[in-house]
Amino acid sequence: MDEEAYGITTEIREVPPAQYVFKIESFSLLSKNNIDVYETNEFEAGDQKWRLILYPKGDKSRNGGDHLSIYLAISKSTPLKVGSEINATVRFFVLDRIRDQYLTKQGRATRFHVMQSQWGIPRFMPLATFTDPSNGYLIDDTCVFGVEIVVIKNSGxxxxxxxxxxxxxxxxxxxxxxxxxxxxxxxxxxxxxxxxxxxxxxxxxxxx
Missing domain, CATH: 2.60.40 (Immunoglobulin-like)
Structure with a gap:
């Protein structure tokens, strides 16, 4: 994914995610146990239930090899109906535990509907960057991710x-x-x- 073409911006901030944070301990065991995809528990934001989806070795189907891939998805327990949609901006987070700050990436406003129930960044971060302890993202085999969702509602x-x-x-x-x-x-x-x-x-x- 060409981040510039898709309007993805990168920022550093100290404030934690407003909606959802999840921590992974023993991150290396995901690969050792051949876990290619990790889905979080569902959480609610903007009157909708969601899940985060993480590919610890990259989503190779979307050119995410050798990268962390991360997506936000409509929870399967509350699928959207045909003809309905949710417009939202999504910001993903990963914590730099050395500097106590978050690296964030955000895209343009996204339209979620029956044919597109998830959105994310296949090449969120190179695995070499993520696993280097000096960068602070993976310390003692532990890492912290998060997400913020701003649902855009039409006032009519x-x-x-x-x-x-x-x-x-x-x-x-x-x-x-x-x-x-x-x-x-x-x-x-x-x-x-x-x-x-x-x-x-x-x-x-x-x-x-």
């Missing part, structure tokens, strides 16, 4: 502005979302001198 409000050609005034349409339908309320705003007088004209048919 909007506005449409239309000047009236050849007349002293304009039309504003206030858009309100109700379920899968959007309704536009039309207002006429005549201008008299320096004042604007508004009155509700009509409610248009639903659209969308």
């Amino acid at each position: 409000l909007g506005e449409c502005f239309t000047p009236i050609e050849g007349r002293c005034g304009y039309i504003r349409g206030v858009i309100r979302q109700r379920g899968t339908k959007a309704f536009q309320y039309i207002f006429v705003w005549p201008i008299q001198g320096n004042s604007i007088l508004g009155r509700k004209l009509t409610q248009a048919s639903p659209f969308g």
Whole structure:
């Protein structure tokens, strides 16, 4: 994955993850026991249940060989229904225990739906970097990961502005979302001198 092309940014911060942290002890035993994928217990964020998925030797199916691969997935116990979706920004964390700070990586806002129930970073960190004790990520065979999820909810409000050609005034349409339908309320705003007088004209048919 080309991180720049996918809008992935990297930051260092001291504040721990707001939603979920998980610690792995005896990390090396995952590989020794041929555990290619590790899934956390489910946790809740934004009224949805999620799981973190870690590939300790890399997700080779997505060009993640020789890297740690990490994903956020909708929990199978609460799958999304056909036609529903969740828009969210996701930030992954790994703790540098020497410097007591977190390396974080975040992507663009992601749309989760039935056909795409997980998102992540196949090449989150080179294994050589992760396993080098001087970097602080794997100390005494123990490491700490985390995630933050910001769910983007549509308030259902909007506005449409239309000047009236050849007349002293304009039309504003206030858009309100109700379920899968959007309704536009039309207002006429005549201008008299320096004042604007508004009155509700009509409610248009639903659209969308």
